[in-house]
Amino acid sequence: MNFKVRAARKEDCKEISRMIMELAVYEKMADQVKTSHEELERDGFSPNPFYECLIAEVPDEHKTKDGYTVVGYALYFYTYSTWKGRSVYMEDLYVMPDFRGKGIGKGLMAKxxxxxxxxxxxxLQLSVLEWNKPSLDFYIAKGAEDLTAKEGWHFLRFDGQTLDTLAxxxxKD
Amino acid sequence: MNFKVRAARKEDCKEISRMIMELAVYEKMADQVKTSHEELERDGFSPNPFYECLIAEVPDEHKTKDGYTVVGYALYFYTYSTWKGRSVYMEDLYVMPDFRGKGIGKGLMAKxxxxxxxxxxxxLQLSVLEWNKPSLDFYIAKGAEDLTAKEGWHFLRFDGQTLDTLAxxxxKD
Structure with a gap:
């Protein structure tokens, strides 16, 4: 199947928001999604954006029964290693179920x-849940190293009350 | 001990570079450091910087025997959650050994x-090596959740040849 990968534009944010929700529904975590397409527009399409996004599009003749031609996305941002310098971090990689197995996910990641x-x-870095064996296998097969398994890196988070307390x-200045 | 936490300026990059190396030496990984202070200047102090940095300074009367008054740093950047929105990620937190236990690390992190x-x-997110028990305990005591232990997040990386191959x-566009 033909598909095209291109940089997302501001007007794609509704489609990106739809797919973020689809991914969350698939993971049975839909209630966790707090971002709106307006926030995606603000945070990705203003000076010093917080993220960048690629989308995968199929030609009109392959559109879904709901009329969608945007069938996948990869959302990423830049990070920094004090030892190695600039890095890119892929936060989300998603392809709609009917369009999997056609190289679209691989195409988005390669881009x-x-x-x-x-x-x-x-x-290029990313995080995967250890029970998500198909995804883990996909990335390892493409050459990724599992640094948590290999070196013991643990991922920590402050949020909500603990973040406020810390802040x-x-x-004082 | 009095100390001041302030945003790093371009001219602090030599000091930051020195401390990055001190931290790497402590971890017996000095040969892994490939960044120079020139790269730190370029990547942190141009439009759309890849990172931001805070430094901790002590008054002149507490300077080290080598004459340093900049005794710690926290280097961080912004990331993005498609579910929750804007996040901040602390890549490095370092305080020179003689200045530990005085609240400087806590002050940098809180800032x-x-x-x-x-x-x-x-x-606010960060990563810690599981064998680095003092650091892990420090963050947990401050309220951080260990998402690798709790939810099974694994951290994956492509670099070198695997990154080039993927790219x-x-x-094609």
């Missing part, structure tokens, strides 16, 4: 890698 | 949290 390399990034303890 | 909250970030497989 994120290409965009990163063009920006002199030396790493309030900041030393 | 990162404050800067993040001011930018409407809903999370070359990107679909």
């Amino acid at each position: 994120v890698a290409q965009v990163g390399v063009e920006k002199q990034c030396v790493r 309030k303890e900041a030393p | 990162v949290a404050q800067v993040g909250v001011e930018k409407q970030c809903v999370r 070359k497989e990107a679909p």
Whole structure:
């Protein structure tokens, strides 16, 4: 199947928002999605954007029964290693179920890698849940190293009350 | 001990570079550091910077025997959750050994949290090696959740040849 991968535009945010929700529904976590397409527009399409996004489009003749031609996305941003420099981090990679197994996910990920390399990034990083064996196997098969398994990296988070408490303890300027 | 936490300026990059190396030496990984202070200047102090940095300074009377008054840093950048929105990620937190146990590390981290909250970030995230028990305990004591232990998040990386190969497989525009 023909498909095209291109940089998302501001007017794609409704479609991206729809797919973010589809992915969350699939993961039975729909109630966790707090972002709206307006926030996606604000955060991705203003100066110093917080993320960039690629979308995969199929020709009109392959549109879904609901009329969608945007069938996948990869959302990413730039991070920094104090040892190695610029890196790119892929936060989400999603392809609608009917369009899987056609190289679209691989195409999106490869394009994120290409965009990163063009920006002199030396790493492409991402996180996967260990029970999500199909995804883990997909990335490992493409050459990713599992740094949690290999080196013991653990991912920590402050949010809600713990983040607020911490912020309030900041030393005065 | 009095100390001040402030945003790093371009001219602080030599000091930041020195401390990045100190941290790597402590971890017996000094040969892994490939960034120079020139790269830190370029990547942190141009439009759309790849990172931001805070430094901790002590008054002249507490300077080290080598004459340093910049004794710690926290390097961070912004990331994005498609479910929750803006987040801040703390890549490095370092305080010189003679200045530990004085609240400087906590002050730097709290300031990162404050800067993040001011930018409407809903999370402060970071990664720790599981064998680094003192650090892990420090963050957990401050309220961080260990998402690798709790939810099974694994951290994956493409770099070097695997990144190049992937980038070359990107679909044509």
